[in-house]
Amino acid sequence: MTSPTTDPTLHPPAHRGPVSLARSVPRLSAFFAERAPARVYVTYAVLWVLALQGTLAVLNPAAGWRLGAPLLAEIVSVYLALLFIRVVDEQKDLEYDRRYNPDRPLPRGAIDVAELRAVMALIVVAQLALNAWFSWPLALLMAVDLAYICFLVRLERWSAVVRERIFVNLLVSYPVQALLSVHVWLAFREATGTGPATDALLAAVLCACTFMHYEFARKTGARKVPGATLYSNAVGLRASVALTVGCAVAALGIALAVIRPWELNGAAALAGWLPLTAFGFIWGGAERFTGRRTPTWPPGPAMGFLAWCYLGVFVAALAVVRPGVGG
Template sequence: MTTPTTGPVRDLSDGTSRSVPRSAARLRAFLSERAPARVYVTYAVLWVLALQGTLALLDPGSGWRLGPALLAEIVSVYLALLFIRIVDEQKDLEYDRRYNPDRPLPRGSVKVADLRAAMALIVLAQLALNGWRSWPLVAVMLLDLAYICFLVLLERRSAAVRDRIFVNLLVSYPVQILLSAHIWLSFRQATGGGPVAAALTGAALCACTFLHYEFARKTSADRTPGATLYSNTVGLRGSVLLTVLCAAGAVGLALTVVRPWELHGATALAGWLPLSACGFVWGGGERFASLRTPTWPPGPAMGFLAWCYLGLFVAALAIVRPALGG
C-alpha cells in the first residue's frame, strides 16, 4: 500500500532544500567581507612557502619539492585561518553588537548556525587533506582547531586573558605555533628532512614576522581607555620599540638563514630580498611619526610580512632549486 505524500511533508522538504543554498550564500558573503581571499589565501601561500623554503635552506639535501603535498598544506593552512576567523566572529558577538553592529553576525546577514556548519565542514576537510599524508598531521591540526575553540571558553572565564592584552597574546599565540609545527611536519613527511633545530629557527622567524604586524596594528599615539592596544600597556615608545625589534629580528634571522654575503650574481640579489622588507617598516614608521595616521598603518605592517616571506621563498628557489612533482 502506497502512503500518499501530504502537503506539510512536501513543504518541509522544499524548505530544507532551499535552506542549504541560502546558508551557503550567506557564508560566501560573510567570508568575502570578513575573510577576503586576496588576504587569507595570500597569507597562507606565503607562510607555507616561506617556512618550507627556510627549512629547505637549512637542510639543502632534503629534496624539497613543489608538488601536491605542498599544495595540500597551503589549503590546510588556509582552512585553519578561516576557522580562526569564524570562531573569533562568534566569540566577539556581544562586543560587536555594542561597538561594531555593522558586522555580518550582529546585523543578521549570517547566522551562528551557518558559522558552526562551516566549522564542521572545515574539520571534515582537514581530515581529508591530512589523513592521506600522515596521522601526526591530522593530530596536530585537530589539536590546533580544538585549542582555538578552547580559547573562547578561556576568555569567557578569565578576566586576565580577556582584558590583559599581553596575557591574551601569550595564551593565543600557540595557535600560530601549532600551524608552524604542522607546516614543518608536512615538510618532513614529504622530504624526510627538516631537523628540529631548523624547525625552531623557522618558527622563530615566523614569530618575529607575525609579531611585527601584531604590535604595529595595536600601537596608537593616543591613549584610549578600554581599547586593546599594546601602547596602552607599555606606552607609545615601548610599543614602537617592540614593533621595530620584531621586524629587525625577522630580517636578521632571514639573512642568517640565507647568508647572501656568501652568494654571487643573481642568486646574491635574491638572497638580499628579505632585507628590502625593511622599507615597509620605514614607510609605516614615517607615516605614524608624522601623525598622518592615529595608529601605526596596517598596510605597511602587512606589506613587511608579505615581502619578507616572499623574499625568503624567492631566495630558497634561487639557492635550493626544488624539484617539481609529487
Template structure:
C-alpha cells in the same frame, strides 16, 4: 591574522522563526567570508607562509628533496582552511566586544548567526581531515590539536578575566595557535622529504613568529590611549608599542639574512639573499605615516606589505639556493 574591518551597510537580521535554508545560509557564509576573510588576503598569507617556512627548512637541510608539488599544495590548502577556522571562531569569541566597538561587523549586525558559523566550522574540520589524513595520521592529529586549542581559547576567555582583558596575557595564550600551524608546516615538510631536524624547525618558527608579531603589534598600536580598546599601546604606551613593532620586523629580517649569509655569496644567489632586507621599506613607510599622526593607528597596509614581502623574499632566496624540483 585579521584584516581591518570595513564598514558595510546594515543587513536585516534573520528572525528566529524564519525557516533556515541551506542555500540562503551558504550565501550568507560566502558573504561573511568575503567580508571578514577575503581570499586575496587569507589565501595569499597561507601561500607565502607555507612557501617561506618550507623554503627556510630546505635551505637549512640542503640534502632534502624539496619539491613544489601536490603535498605542498595540500599543505597550503590546509593552512588556508585553518585560517578560516580561526576567523570563524574569533568572530564568535569577540562578539560582545564587537557589539560595542565594531557593531558593523556581520555577526553583531545580524548578517550571519552563530549556528551558521558553527556549521562552517564542522565543514572546515571535515575538509581538513580529508586534506591531512591521506598524507599522515600525525598531520591529521596535530591539526585537530590546533583546532581544538582554538576552541579551548573561547572557553578560557570566558573563565578568566585576566586572559580576556589583559592584551599581553591574551597574546601569550593565543599565539600558540600560530606556532602549532608552523609546526604542522614543518611536519608536512618532514613527511614529504624525510628530513628536517628540530633545530631547523625552531629557526623557521622563530622567523615566522617575528614576521607575524610585527603585523600583530602594528595593527594594535595607537597614537593615543583609547579606553576599552584592544591596543598594546594602551598598556606600554605609543613608544613602547612602536618599539615592539619595529623590533620584531628587524628580528625577522635579521633571521632571514642569517639564513644564507648573503655577504658571503656572489651573483644572483647573493642578490636573492639580500632581498628580505628590502621589506624594511614597508616598516619605514608605515612608521613615517604613523609618526606624523596621519593615521590614528599604525597603518595596516604597510604592515601587511612587510609580512608579504619578507615571506616572498625568503621564498625567492630558497628557490635560488635550494633549487626545488617540481611534482610529487
C-alpha cells in the same frame, strides 16, 4: 586568535529554523568575502607556507624539497585553519561587535551562529580528511590546533585576566599560530624525510617575529585610549614602537643569517638580499605614524612587510635550493 574583548561569551541570535543549504551558501560566501577576503587569506597562507618551508629547505639542502602536491595540500590546510579562526572569532566577539561594530555580518543578521557552526564542522571534516590522506600525525596535530582554538573561547570566558590583559591574551593565543608553524614543519618532514627540530625552531622564530611586527603594529596607538585593546596602552608608546620595529628587524636578521647572501654569487646573491628590502615597509609605516598622519601604526605597511618578507625569503630559497617540481 585576535584581540581580547569585553565579553567573549557566545550568545547566538534568535534561531531562525534549520540551516538551509540553498539559503546558507550565498550568505556564507558573502560573509567570507567580507570578513576573510581570499586576496588576503590565500596570500597569507601561500606566503607563510612557502617562506617557512623555503627556510627549512635552505637549512636542509639535501632534503630534496619539491613544489608539488604535498606543498599545495599544506597551503590548503593552513588556509582552512585561518578560515576556522576567523569563524570562531566572529562568534566570540559577537557581544562586543553588537555594541561597537554593529555593521559586521553576524550582529546585523547577514549570517547566524548556526550557519557559522555548520561551516566549522565542514572545515574540521575537510581538515582531518586532507591531513590524514598524507599522514595521521598531521591530522592529529591539526585536530589539536582546532580544538585549542575553540578552548580559547571558553578560557576568555572563564578568565578576566586573559580577556582584559592584552599581553596575557597574546601569550595564550599565539600557540594557535605556533602549532600551525609546527604543522608546516611536520609536512616538510613527511614530504622530504628530513628537517630536525632545531631547524623547525629557527624557522618558527622567523615566522613569529614577522607576524609579531604586524600584531604589535596594528595595536600601537599615538595616544592612550581608555578601554582600547592597544599594546601602547599597556607598555607605553615608545615600548610599543620598539616592539613593533624590533620584531621586524629580528625577522630580517634571522632571514639573512639563514640565507647568507654574502656567500652567494650572481643572481642568487641578488635574490638572497631580497628580504632586506622589506625594511622599506618598516620605514614607511614609521614615517606615517610619527608624522601623526594615522592614529595607530598604519596596517598597510605592516601587512606589506609581512607579505614582502615572506616573499623575499621564498624567492631567496628558490635561488639557493633550486627545488624540483611535481610529486
